[in-house]
Amino acid sequence: MPEQKNAPLLDVEDLSVAYGPNDVVRDVRFSIARGESLALIGESGSGKSTIAKSILKLLGTDDAEVTGNVWFEGRELLGMPERQFRPLRGRRLGYIPQDPGSALNPVRTIGSQAQEAAALLGETNPDARRSHILSVLADVGLADPVRVYDSYPHQLSGGMLQRVLIGLTVLPRPALIVADEPTSALDVTVQKLTLDLLADLRQELDISLLLITHDLAIAAERADTLVVLRDGTVQETGAAREVFKAPRSEYARSLYSDVPALNPDRYRSQRLLPDNRRRESTANPPRIEMQGVEKSFTTAGKRVLALDGVSFSVSPGTTHALVGESGSGKTTAARLLLGLEQPSAGEIRVNGDPLQGRRRSELRDVRRHLQLVYQNPFTSLDPTWRVSRIVGEPLDRFGVGGNRSRRAAQVREALEAVGLPESFLARRPAHLSGGQRQRVAIARALVLHPDIVVLDEPTSALDVSVQAGILELLARLQRERGLTYLFVSHDLALVRQIADTVSVLQHGKVVEDGPVQRIFEQPQHAYTRALLAAIPRVTASETPTTTIPALSEATL
Amino acid sequence: MKNQYQRFVLTRAGQAVVVVLLAYVLTFLVISVLPGDSITNSLRDPQRGLSEEEIQRIVAFYGLDKPVVVQLVLSLGRFLSGDLGFSLQSNLPVAQLIGDALPSTLALASSALALAVIFAVAIAYGAHYLPGKWASLLRSVPSLFLSVPNFVIGLVLIELFAFRLHAFTTIDTNSAAATVFAAVTLAIPVSAPLAEVFIASLDHESRQEYAVVARSRGLSEARLFVQHLAKPSALPAVAMVALIVGELLGGAVITETIFGRDGIGTLVQKAVTGEDQPVLQAVVSLSAIVFVAVNLVADLASPLVDPRIELREVVDA
Structure with a gap:
């Protein structure tokens, strides 16, 4: 295929990838024009990452069978010997990986790795390379390029590392950058800044982008064209606005409705309490109360305040969200409430009773009514136990639930409540999907009939469609059982769907709190506004059926 | 950072001294609880022809008539002041016996260590970069090396290279050629665990995202190995080297016997058969010192080699 003026930069034809009998990518085709x-x-x-790695010839195993054609600048890549392909690596085809924390050699300085990338471009003078590198590091918005140059990767934050990687990728001015979930390991505000940077550089240097993402909102905001994949096949291809405005495939439609940022009111009706219950709820004393809570740690001889005068209260049957980025203290607050750690100062009350100055046995009693659902269901369940034992363990631990058969009945009831069939009792976690595991974890929390459930990022390890199912379940359980939730999250869009009240935490301080509606519509603090701005921007005109006035207003 | 490192060095050095002292005490106690009074037994050996008076003098000199604890303190005091005593068999100073035997053993052990490292790197590199069939063959080499006892290797090498090919003679056992073959014998089993650790960490490192990213920039496999993978995958192997020194000392005893070399190994062998307590005590303490010193060096070097190791007290996060 000779290169023509209007020929696409990258043309993927009938790409299939199989590992032995399992085909993970089937007949995928799409093309990217210059600058697109x-x-x-x-x-x-x-199969989205597999496609990206096939194009870059980075699959790294001999047992992957790749068929089809990938044309890049008029040359076919798949059949090309490595010796001919290597000059294209980096120079014409750039790659930005998912987790910046593991994408640089941990035992070499940033500078030495950048030198190596620059040396591949043929510049022989190390000093010339150095000044070139320093100017690129400045271009990607790093305030102190010399310090970054001399640092080791572990001395920089994730956002800074991703900037370094972007800088190293654009350094040779490639024609196409493949970015594999470039921001999913970053905090939301950093995520936005990084995507903005990438967009600016692309414009300036005229680089095309192949963006791999699980986040429809980010894709719609950042790409010209969308290709929706499921089980290795293309479900839908089209201009981003078209796919977004009127998704044709059923899968794209369901994906759309599962994205929190696009559907802020999805669970509102399901969560609404009947009027009498709501009056009751506000009349009763709060289930959880934190008053001026402080927690300090000593690190390398220095005292660090993880929590600094945090106060909030949660009414029965409502959901309170603690929102913040890494290091904000939100997880510390949850740990204090669970009694896993003791506050340095301040008071925590559960059901009106203070947690401090209680005997062990009394604390145990409090904890029975306070259960935790942990972030990662892939590590929070003992892989050697069966579901029946996992869910039944709290009953044994607290010595409640009556005799054997009554306990077994309660385990079955808890499992039914989270929507899992009885046949799951005999399974082990390895035979459950991520969503099913998290349901088991929720069943384990419910079996003691607690009043309060602490949800620590309960869906952040899950896909959006699975997340939607879990959120629906949590909303239903709250309505049926009058549960009080403390919801810890970094995801404001998610919080808007599920919470009644919010505390926004930054550096251990509550910078803003109030009803979820008010926080989203009239954010007072600059940090809250920054968090809101980080939600991928979707203007009302681009949304299909439901309009989201509150959200678009807040993100303007 | 500077101060922290100094403190780290001092703590580790202090710990090393404690370990050496404990090793000394333990050796002393083990020898003294062995059945029979080894010293007086060997002194009263009729072949030595010592008169009862002479025996009493020696016993008094070494304080052998005193309780074990007092003997220990006296012996430890002499050890700390550098006096290793006299051999019961030859009446020569122990320090002199060790001084004569040490250079030969050091030459053997250090060339064996160098060879073991070369073998391990070659095996690991080959196992990683050669085409499939050869790579899987190389991956089975370490377990082969481990399963063949080192005296068998030694005898095969002597039969083949000394008797058939005449590459070295078994008469001049300290010649350079003989030393090379003795070192190979000692290096082969020692290189096996080293190669296994190196292969495993090379596998691990080459799957890391940073290796993929470096490859995506167009680095060749050879440069990827030298510039990116070699150092991080060598770190666990370096820790392993320190542990292997113990094995080298043990293996040296057998290898020296097979090749008929004079050295610490033969010295120990004679001391054991002759129940020569001062020599045994000195050699064991010396081994402990070497082992502890090598591990100390490895410990002290690791924060300098690996920038991720931070020197600070463990804190709750």
């Missing part, structure tokens, strides 16, 4: 950005969207197992 295209997003591959899909959930885990959709």
Whole structure:
């Protein structure tokens, strides 16, 4: 295929990838024009990363069978010997990986790795390379390029590392950058800044982008063209606005409705309490109360305040969200409430009773009514136990629930409440999907009939469609059982769907709190506004059926 | 950072001294609880022809008539002042016996260590970069090396290279050629665990995202190995080297016997058969010192080699 003026930069034809009998990618085709950005969207197992790695010839195993054609600048890549392909690596085809924390050699300085990248471009004078590198580091918005140059990767934050990686990728001015979930390991505000940087550089240097993401909202905001993938096949391809405005495939439609940022009121009706219950709720004393809570740690001889005068209260049957980025103290607050750690100062009350100055046995009693659902269901369940034992363990631990058969009945009831069939009792976690695991974890929390459930990022390890199912379940359980939730999250869009009241935490301080509606519509603090601005921007005109006035107003 | 490192060095050095002292005490106690009074037994050996008076003088000199604890303190005091005593068999100073035997053993052990490292790196590199069939063959080499006892390797090498090919003679056992073959014998089993650790960490490192990213920039596999993978995958192997020194000392005893070399190994062998307590005590303490010193160096070097190791007290996060 000779290169023509209008020929696409990258043309993927009938790409299939199989590992032995399992084909993970089937007959995928799409093309990217010069200067265009295209997003591959899909959930885990959709084959999106495999496609990216096939194009870059980075699959790294001999047992992957790749068929089809990938044309890049008029040359076919898949059949090309490595010796001919290597000059294209980096120079014409750039790659930005998912987790900046592991993408640089941990035992070498940033500078030495950058030198190596620059040396591949043929510049022989190390000093010339150094000044070139320093100017690129400044271009990607790093305030102190010399310090970054001399640092080791572990001395920089995730956002800074991702800037370094972006800088190293654009250094040779490639024609196409493949970015594999470039921001999913970053905090939300950093995520936005990083995507903005990438967009600016792309414009300035005329680089095309292949963006791999699971986040429809990010894809819609950042790409010209969307390719929706599921189980290795293309469900839908089209201009981002078209796919977004009127998704044709059923899968794209369901994906759309599962994205929190696009559907702020999705669970509102399901969560609404009947009027009498709501009056009761506000009349009763709060279930949880924190008053001026402080917690300090000593690190390297220095005292660090993880929590600094945090106060909030949660009414029965409502959901309170603690929102913040890494290091904000939100997880510390949850740990204090659970009694896993003791506050340095301040008071925590559960059901009106203070947690401090209680005997062990009394604390145990408090904890029975306070259960935790942990962030990662892949590590929070003992892989050697069966579901029946996992869910039944709290009953044994607290010595409640009556005799064997009555306990077994309660375990079955808890499992039914989270929507899992009885046949799951005999399974082990390895035979459950992520969503099913998290349901088991919720069943384990419910079996003691607690009043309060602490949800620590309960869906952050899950795909959006699975997340939607879990959120629906949590909303239903709250309505049926009058549960009080403390919801810890970094995701404001998610919080808007599920919470009644919010405390926004930054550096251990509550910078703003109030009803969720008010926080979203009239944010007072600059940090809250920054968090809101980080929610991918979707203007009302681009949304299909439901309008989201509150959200678009807040993000303007 | 500077101060922290100094403190780290001092703590580790202090710990090393304690370990050496404990090793000394333990050796002393083990020898003294062995059945029979080894010293007086060997003194009263009729072949030595010592008169009862002479025996009493020696016993008094070494304080052998005193309780074990007092003997220990006296012996430890002499050890700390550098006096290793006299051999019961030859009446020569122990320090002199060790001084004569040490250079030969050091030459053997250090060339064996160098060879073991070369073998391990070659095996690991080959196992990683050669085409499939050869790579899997190389991956089975470490377990082969481990399963063949080192005296068998030694005898095969002597039969083949000394008797058939005449590459070295078994008469001049300290010649350079003989030393090379003795070192190979000692290096082969020692290189096996080293190669296994190196292969495993090379596998691990080459799957890391940073290796993929470096490859995506167009680095060749050879440069990827030298510039990126070699150092991080060598770190666990370096820790392993320190542990292997113990094995080298043990293996040296057998290898010296097979090749008929004079050295610490033969010295120990004679001391054991002759129940020569001062020599045994000195050699064991010396081994402990070498082992502890090598591990101390490895410990002190690791924060300098790996920038991720931070020197600070463990804190709750």
